[in-house]
Amino acid sequence: MERGNDTQISEFLLLGLLEEPELQPLLFGLFLSMYLITVFGNLLIILAVGSDSHLHTPMYFFLANLSFVDICFTSTTIPKMLQNTQTQSKVITYKGCIMQIYFLIVFAVLDVLLLSVMAYDRYVAICYPLHYTVIMNPRLCGLLVLVSWIMCILNSLLQSLMMLRLSFCTHFQIPHFFCELNQMIQLACSDTFLNNLVMYFAAVLLAGGPFIGILYSYSKIVSSILGISSAQGKYKAFSTCASHLSVVCLFYCTMLGVYLSSAATHSSHSSAVASVMYTVITPMLNPFIYSLRNRDIKRALKTFFVKETPRGQLSKD
Template sequence: MEAENHTRGTQFILLGLSDDPELQSILFGLFLSIYLVTVLGNLLIILAVGSDSHLHNPMYFFLSNLSFVDICFTSTTVPKMLDNIHIHNKDISYRQCLTQVYLFMIFVGMDNFLLTLMAYDRYVAICHPLNYTVIMNPHFCGLLVLLSWLIMFCVSMLHLLLMMRLTFSVGTEIPHFFCELAQVLKVASSNTLINTICMYVATALLCVFPVTGILFSYSQIVSSLLRMSSIVSKYKAFSTCGSHLCVVCLFYGTALSVYLSSTVTDSSRGSMIASVMYTVVTPMLNPFIYSLRNKDMKRALGRLLSQRSLLSLMDQ
């Protein structure tokens, strides 16, 4: 009991990206700008989808959920990092650290699931167009998203409960800019074998099934496209997958770079830089990818911004 109370009062130290005082103001400005662009860009996607009746279909329903998750994903790590840079303090409390681990796992898992659901949606739209509205009905789409949330809540809660069994020394240093599960387990004072096994099993399952689903969906899509005789039809069908493919490559590409940088080299600095791409840059780029490559989204955003401009002029 004494060890538990001692652990719960522990302050961790997040080493961050750099110890150079001259770089702190640059890092603060850079990450604040990225964070604001991420929140604004994803919020515009949500508002555009919600306000335009032409976008009330499964593809954009999943996209708006992805944008919401990306806002939460970035908000889990960046604000605390900005606060620490601003007040020149690297501390994070035990409870804050556990909360970061819990929320981070939920949102990264939801990104996985939503990208898989979006691939399945494109598979049904291209391979079974006549049954698309019957299969991808609003009730079924809502159920898929709800099930994804429930799975991630349960998996993250399991890791949280296992972490609460661990003990940490006072002033434990975490070589990262946020509390990432693998890094926290490395600095624990007690045995982390069970935690590590559960982490690898959960990571394997939560990556293998979504990636398998995405690969299966696109293998069927390619097979269906090859059977089409019209080049115009092929281009039109595949163009709806372009944005999603870009986001999938960006998400899994940066995630893979984090994994490789942590296994191939022992350098925590390289792993942190890769993590920045994965946790900060990717959520910022997603709205640009979907808005620049999608004509319907461009039109919806144009109408939304013109309405906002008109309302502001009327208020004046």
């Protein structure tokens, strides 16, 4: 079996999104701004959940974990892109590429699994409200997150080890701004049948499976909401799911759109541009979706920043 360590290529070239040098400063500023907004917004969510005891519930526990994963997800790709743009270099080492693939898969699949866990949480809250605290106990919540991490780490480890068996002879230009698993497999000059088989099997199991779970949960949720007699009760029940449903639609629709457009146009550059949606835009929008219409998050942040106000300033007031 051929190993990647035997390849003659020790580094790859990330072609990025734009070839025009005069547009690189604009691209750098745009992605730096989006990255800072993503990190700051998700940190605020984690801060709000951690500082307010009223938010120590399963729903906000999963939300804080999702925010942490989103920070890690964007940090896997954007800093390297910003560094290459600033230094006008397109180089990424072979080891760096493998590590980027490893962490990218970990956090991308974690996003999917956490969204499915959050759908289950909303299903229990709406369909079994009287048993919610018993079913969604701290032990189960911690176990769900732990199992999600273990599954993602093992899957990513398998995919990365499968990458090491491939050889790269002449094609070393990656038509992306990060090392993407499917693109890397296409660049290999050795047999990739087993890699494709494992990749697609994992995609069906770890992306398709949770998606089916989300659809099932929401079918039960909709059925339960329609059974509520009062309009106010229906609105209250639906409002608890609206933010999560928006994030699910945004994440799955953008990811599906990337691969459908890539398959239709056969353009690697179009795929790279489209992938910005789920790797950058979606993690950046998640904090806004969850906080803009959420009074609990707003109250927790307001309380935290009021507490952090210097005592001298409060006494003067």
